[in-house]
Amino acid sequence: MIDKETEIYNLIRNYISDDVDIITDMIQAPAKFPCIYMQQTNSLPRRETQEADEEYALLMYQFDIYSNKVVGRKYECKQIAQQVDAVMRHLNFTRTAFIRNYNPSEGTVYTNDVHDENIDRYILRYEGMASEEHYYRR
Secondary structure (H helix, E strand, O other), X not given: OOOOHHXXXXXXXXXXXXXXXXXXXXEOOOOOOOEXXXXXXXXXXXXXXXXXXXXXXXXXXXXXXXXXXXXXXXHHHHHHHHHHHHHHHHOOOEEEEEXXXXXOEOEOOEOOOOOOOOOEEEEEEEEEEEOXXXXXXO
């Protein structure tokens, strides 16, 4: 299976501010805000060798961006989203969703059903093709 999660995590970690917490596992609550929850949501083989090794895979990633600022939550989320987008587009990924959910509850980074209107959440989804060595345009 082609898995680029750690590589992409490191690229984003090096590109964005150290003030932004990036997590990749479900937790009770983020260590701090602002926060990005990053996950590889799929890795579908697109071409295999005769030995059944994957040559290319369609990869899908989701980034949930959270802010709890009293003033400027939306702006902060959008600024972080632009930075994530720059990295993903540089890797030839296509953004397939950009959704604002300013009232996050179930299905978020939290393992319990938290409902907090003081938190903004933006959801970014990307698709791209990759081999073990390269990223490709779809």
